Structure formats: C-alpha cells, structure tokens
Amino acid sequence: MTTTPTPTGTSYRSQLHPAKAGFGRLLLAEWTKFRTVRAWPLVLALAAAVTVAVSQLGAAGSVTSGGPAVTLAPDGTVVTDGFHTAHRTLTGDGTVTVRVTGLKSADGGELEPWAKAGLILKESLKPGSPYAAVMATGDHGVRMQWDFTHDTSGGATDGPVWLRLTRGGDRVTGYMSHDGRDWTAIEAVRLAGLPDTVQVGAFVATPMHQVVQRSFGGTSQTAGGGEATGTFDHLTAEGAPAGARWASADVSGGIPSGPTAADARPGTTHVSASGTYTLTGRGDIAPDLTRGDTVQMSFQGVFVGVLFMVALGALFVTSEYKRGLLRTTFTATPARTKVLAAKALVLSAVTFAVALPATALGFTLAQSTLRDNGFTPPAFPDLSLLAEPALHAVVGSALLLTLVAVLALGTGVLLRTGAGAIAIVAVLVILPQILSLALPLPVAHWLLRATPAAAFAIEQGVTYPRFVDHNCIPGSGCYPLAPWHGLAVLAAYALAALLLAAWSLRRRDA
Incomplete structure (x- = not known):
C-alpha cells in the first residue's frame, strides 16, 4: 500500500499578490480590531485614569514648609x-x-x-x-x-x-x-x-x-x-x-x-x-540643587500606567495567536512585516492620543496640589504646562507610555504568549527602578542607563550642570542620563524588539 507523505513545517501562503492588500487597508483593519475588542479600549482608558489619579495622589503626599528664604538669580533660578x-x-x-x-x-x-x-x-x-x-x-x-x-x-x-x-x-x-x-x-x-x-x-x-x-x-x-x-x-x-x-x-x-x-x-x-x-x-x-523636583513629582502615576500599557501592547498581538486569528490575517496578507508595521502604528497612535492628555491633566492637577502643600514661588517655580521644563516632561511621558506598549508588542510576537511578554517587559521597565532605590549608586546608575527604565529620566525638571558636584540619588528623582537621552534608550529597545519580531515572523509559521 502506497501512502503519500504529509509535508510538515510549511506555512500556508496566500497566492494573492501582497500589493493587493494596501497598507492603508491594513491600518484600517488593525484599527477595527482594536476598537471592536472591548477589553483593549477599556485597558487604555484605565491606563489614562490611573496615570492621572496616582499622579495627584503622589503629589498630595508631598508636603513642604517652604524652608528659609532663597536667593534668586535675575532669571528666577x-x-x-x-x-x-x-x-x-x-x-x-x-x-x-x-x-x-x-x-x-x-x-x-x-x-x-x-x-x-x-x-x-x-x-x-x-x-x-x-x-x-x-x-x-x-x-x-x-x-x-x-x-x-x-x-x-x-x-x-x-x-x-x-x-x-x-x-x-x-x-x-x-x-x-x-x-x-x-x-x-x-x-x-x-x-x-x-x-x-x-x-x-x-x-x-x-x-x-x-x-x-x-x-x-x-x-x-x-x-x-x-x-x-x-x-x-x-x-x-x-x-x-x-x-x-x-x-x-x-x-x-x-x-x-x-x-x-x-x-x-x-x-x-x-x-x-x-x-x-x-x-x-x-x-x-x-x-541650588538641594530642592525637590516638582516636575518629576507630578508624574508618579506614569510608573503605574506603564503596567497597563505593557498588558495592552502584549495582548494586542498574543490574543490573536491564542485564537488562531493571526493565521487568517497572514493568509489574507502574506507580507507579514506590513501587518506588524500596521499593528505598531495603530497601537502607537491610540496610546499616544490617550496618554498625552492623561499626562497633561495629571501634571496640571498635581501641580495644583503641590502648590496647596507649600511648593510655592519663589522657592519652587510656578510652572506653565506649555513652558519648559514641563512641556518636555508631559510630551516625553506620553511617548514613554507609547514606547512601552510598542516594546510589549514586539516581545509578544517573539514569545507568542501574553503572560510571558507582560512579565519580561514589566521586569525590564519596572524592576530596575525598584532596585535602584537599594543597590549601590554605581550599580543603580548603570541600571538606569542600560535598561528601558532609563526612559523615566524624561520626567526630570531639574538640570544638573556639569560644573556642580551633585550626588544623583534615584529615589529623589535624579537620573544619570539627560531626559531625551534616557527616552532614547527605551526607543532603542522598542525598535530592536520590532526588528526581531519582523525577523521572527518571516522565519516561523503563524
């Protein structure tokens, strides 16, 4: 009796030309998925609400008596x-x-x-x-x-x-x-x-x-x-x-x-x-570098909001693996890297669109609370939302939340499991922050330079001049990297995760 061997390890590829699936239609399809799965908008809304609420609660727990009179330079420093x-x-x-x-x-x-x-x-x-x-x-x-x-x-x-x-x-x-x-x-x-x-x-x-x-x-x-x-x-x-x-x-x-x-x-x-x-x-x-950083103190909710963005980014792709829907998507669109790019763009757009007003509102409410608690001029500046250093911290914190979601998306493609992707990204972003409060300063500074946690430097509102000796204590809101340099570290991790995910998609079956 003669049997025909069954081929194994070969993924199904649609015979339709990739150009038939325009990138604009891919973006629309991914947006439709996002808004029709109720859990994803809910997670995004919770991330925004928690970011605002925790930022205000953190500010409410910070109290100062104002201290002695201060010396001001002509520019108010x-x-x-x-x-x-x-x-x-x-x-x-x-x-x-x-x-x-x-x-x-x-x-x-x-x-x-x-x-x-x-x-x-x-x-x-x-x-x-x-x-x-x-x-x-x-x-x-x-x-x-x-x-x-x-x-x-x-x-x-x-x-x-x-x-x-x-x-x-x-x-x-x-x-x-x-x-x-x-x-x-x-x-x-x-x-x-x-x-x-x-x-x-x-x-x-x-x-x-x-x-x-x-x-x-x-x-x-x-x-x-x-x-x-x-x-x-x-x-x-x-x-x-x-x-x-x-x-x-x-x-x-x-x-x-x-x-x-x-x-x-x-x-x-x-x-x-x-x-x-x-x-x-x-x-x-x-x-005078001895005073608290009221900008950094206004973004404590971002630390908690990160956890929701990690879950959102990971589940946006791993839930399709779990239900087998991604195979259908790749059947219709053989150009898998296009699908990944569409997912990343839609995820980035929706997270940034929600994160930006959340960080702006959280900062505004936290600043009001801090002023009520004694953080008032001239010892502490009365910061406008659209003036530096507040503006870069608000926009940068929204970008931080967005990049964390993208990092989780790329990690989810690599691991194909939501729990694993959430755990790994949360450890990379959150754990160095916690360890930096206890480890020797050289080790703590290394962690906050080399891991995605470096991105929290974007929340700094105090500039540390190179001509002033200053002990940079992470627990007091100081980071070893400049704000945008720290955010660039997270961006590099997110880009690396996406590139590895694209490589993986091209080599593995869905």
Missing part, C-alpha cells in the same frame, strides 16, 4: 551665591588682574574638586546679582563662569596661573596666562543691564563636602561645611577710582547654615608686606 572677596569698585571700562599662587582646604583636609579662587566682576555684592568670574579650581582647571548657569573651560593648570577680566560696556572677557605676558581669551560674555559702577576683586569659595551612604535599608546623605584658602599676588585694577582700597567682605546668599564653627565663622583677608593676599572663605556660586 534659585541659586547659592556665597563667597569671600577682597573687592573694590570699578567705574566704566577697566581691567582687573591677579596671579593665583595656591588653593587648599583651610582645615588641612581634601580640597573639594569645585573649590575655586580667582577674579569676579559683579553688579553688586547683593546675592543673586549678575556676575562674571574667571577662576582656578581644585580639580577642573581654569574656568570662566557667569550668571550661575554658564561655564567654559580655560584649560588645565598644575601651578600658579594668571587671570584677568576686562570690561568694555556690558561685555566682559576672561583671560588666563601662565607667565603674565602671553594671554589666552577664555570667553567673552554679555551681562545685560550692567551698571556703570560694579564691584571687582579676588574671591575664594568652596562647596560643602557631601557624603552618601547606601544600604538596602535606605540612603543617607550628609553634608559638612568647609573652607578654602586661596593665595594671590599682583592684584591690580585698571580703571578703579584713585586711592580706592581693597575691602574684605562676605557674600552669603543661599549658604546652608550649620552648627559647626566653620559654618559660623566669617571669611578672612590677610595682606602681607609683599602684597600677597590670603583669602579664606566658604560657599559656592552655582544653582
């Missing part, structure tokens, strides 16, 4: 503006020059990397007033900084360095030299509205020393006061009034108070018979 200076007035255009011969910790300890000694030109000695400064630092070479948020490197130095500031109208140029003869321009900046008479002189400052201890029981952060001593010679000012003397003064805006003697002791200036100036002081001239 909360800043620390504290240093010791030997200064005099400068009327009109002029030049101030000095040689910095030494910078060390006043108590014999380790010098802070951003301790600084140099020259400053400042509108007045009022904390927060505009300034430009050129300085030698503890471990970052020569820098020129101005108006608290701007910094330019002047190069490295391993010994005494000459510094100079030249004013021409409202334009101030910083220079450095190794020998006092050949000068290199560092930066020329414009200080708008600079008055005719300003203050110029030598200065010294050093940030507080901060120590972070991390254990599985939590994180503790302590900060201790400190002082730095800078030595200067050849201090001259061309254009200063005749007979003007260098006066010693402390500027102390925004310096945290403390119980130690170093915290309470004012700065000092000593002048030797040979004209060497020794200045000892504390403080810093930089943005």
Whole structure:
C-alpha cells in the first residue's frame, strides 16, 4: 500500500499578490480590531485614569514648609551665591588682574574638586546679582563662569596661573596666562543691564563636602561645611577710582547654615608686606540643587500606567495567536512585516492620543496640589504646562507610555504568549527602578542607563550642570542620563524588539 507523505513545517501562503492588500487597508483593519475588542479600549482608558489619579495622589503626599528664604538669580533660578572677596569698585571700562599662587582646604583636609579662587566682576555684592568670574579650581582647571548657569573651560593648570577680566560696556572677557605676558581669551560674555559702577576683586569659595551612604535599608546623605584658602599676588585694577582700597567682605546668599564653627565663622583677608593676599572663605556660586523636583513629582502615576500599557501592547498581538486569528490575517496578507508595521502604528497612535492628555491633566492637577502643600514661588517655580521644563516632561511621558506598549508588542510576537511578554517587559521597565532605590549608586546608575527604565529620566525638571558636584540619588528623582537621552534608550529597545519580531515572523509559521 502506497501512502503519500504529509509535508510538515510549511506555512500556508496566500497566492494573492501582497500589493493587493494596501497598507492603508491594513491600518484600517488593525484599527477595527482594536476598537471592536472591548477589553483593549477599556485597558487604555484605565491606563489614562490611573496615570492621572496616582499622579495627584503622589503629589498630595508631598508636603513642604517652604524652608528659609532663597536667593534668586535675575532669571528666577534659585541659586547659592556665597563667597569671600577682597573687592573694590570699578567705574566704566577697566581691567582687573591677579596671579593665583595656591588653593587648599583651610582645615588641612581634601580640597573639594569645585573649590575655586580667582577674579569676579559683579553688579553688586547683593546675592543673586549678575556676575562674571574667571577662576582656578581644585580639580577642573581654569574656568570662566557667569550668571550661575554658564561655564567654559580655560584649560588645565598644575601651578600658579594668571587671570584677568576686562570690561568694555556690558561685555566682559576672561583671560588666563601662565607667565603674565602671553594671554589666552577664555570667553567673552554679555551681562545685560550692567551698571556703570560694579564691584571687582579676588574671591575664594568652596562647596560643602557631601557624603552618601547606601544600604538596602535606605540612603543617607550628609553634608559638612568647609573652607578654602586661596593665595594671590599682583592684584591690580585698571580703571578703579584713585586711592580706592581693597575691602574684605562676605557674600552669603543661599549658604546652608550649620552648627559647626566653620559654618559660623566669617571669611578672612590677610595682606602681607609683599602684597600677597590670603583669602579664606566658604560657599559656592552655582544653582541650588538641594530642592525637590516638582516636575518629576507630578508624574508618579506614569510608573503605574506603564503596567497597563505593557498588558495592552502584549495582548494586542498574543490574543490573536491564542485564537488562531493571526493565521487568517497572514493568509489574507502574506507580507507579514506590513501587518506588524500596521499593528505598531495603530497601537502607537491610540496610546499616544490617550496618554498625552492623561499626562497633561495629571501634571496640571498635581501641580495644583503641590502648590496647596507649600511648593510655592519663589522657592519652587510656578510652572506653565506649555513652558519648559514641563512641556518636555508631559510630551516625553506620553511617548514613554507609547514606547512601552510598542516594546510589549514586539516581545509578544517573539514569545507568542501574553503572560510571558507582560512579565519580561514589566521586569525590564519596572524592576530596575525598584532596585535602584537599594543597590549601590554605581550599580543603580548603570541600571538606569542600560535598561528601558532609563526612559523615566524624561520626567526630570531639574538640570544638573556639569560644573556642580551633585550626588544623583534615584529615589529623589535624579537620573544619570539627560531626559531625551534616557527616552532614547527605551526607543532603542522598542525598535530592536520590532526588528526581531519582523525577523521572527518571516522565519516561523503563524
């Protein structure tokens, strides 16, 4: 008896030309599937509702007394503006020059990397007033900084360095030299509205020393006061009034108070018979990074909304595998990657269309709640929805939710099981966030750079300048990557999942 062998492992392919199934018709078909399966719109609606509700509840649990008075820069930035200076007035255009011969910790300890000694030109000695400064630092070479948020490197130095500031109208140029003869321009900046008479002189400052201890029981952060001593010679000012003397003064805006003697002791200036100036002081001239990030605090619901988007993305494809409907789809449309692309586009469109108003509403309600709980100007900004940094956080958080759904879609195609896809994507996105609260900071930072959880950096509203030492604690809303860089990590994962899913569809039966 002769039998005909039955072929195995060969998928059915429609004989219709792929062009017969236009991409627009595929999009319409996938949209029809989405809206007619009641569970999927319901999950999407729940994701939006939970995102809004949890964001407001999280804000309601955050309370502040407002704290002490703050120092504000002209642009409204909360800043620390504290240093010791030997200064005099400068009327009109002029030049101030000095040689910095030494910078060390006043108590014999380790010098802070951003301790600084140099020259400053400042509108007045009022904390927060505009300034430009050129300085030698503890471990970052020569820098020129101005108006608290701007910094330019002047190069490295391993010994005494000459510094100079030249004013021409409202334009101030910083220079450095190794020998006092050949000068290199560092930066020329414009200080708008600079008055005719300003203050110029030598200065010294050093940030507080901060120590972070991390254990599985939590994180503790302590900060201790400190002082730095800078030595200067050849201090001259061309254009200063005749007979003007260098006066010693402390500027102390925004310096945290403390119980130690170093915290309470004012700065000092000593002048030797040979004209060497020794200045000892504390403080810093930089943005104040010690306050909470009210932007990040307004998006706590996104963390929970992610779980719903993971389920939606995974089930949008795995439910068709479970019921065998995908085989019918591929029978009608042999171009499987087109089907995947249509699914991804429809899923992206509906999730973003719902997520964007949800994150906008959640942010608006959370901001109102935070203001009621004491997070008010001037210590905390009154943020408009359409102004930075709120706008990028609202749009970016909606994109985060959308990309998570797409990542789950691609993973669902690869695994063909909803439970497995949901579990894997949830672990990739959520678990690093949880572990970052307990693991040592280097490991926590690595997780928040290398996993999809990096995308939560898009919720940050505080900019961490590179010229300020800052302990980035994930539990306080800080992420090691910049907002859009973090979101790009998640986008890369979602793209990789889709590419692998397309490869899988072409090689495996439905």
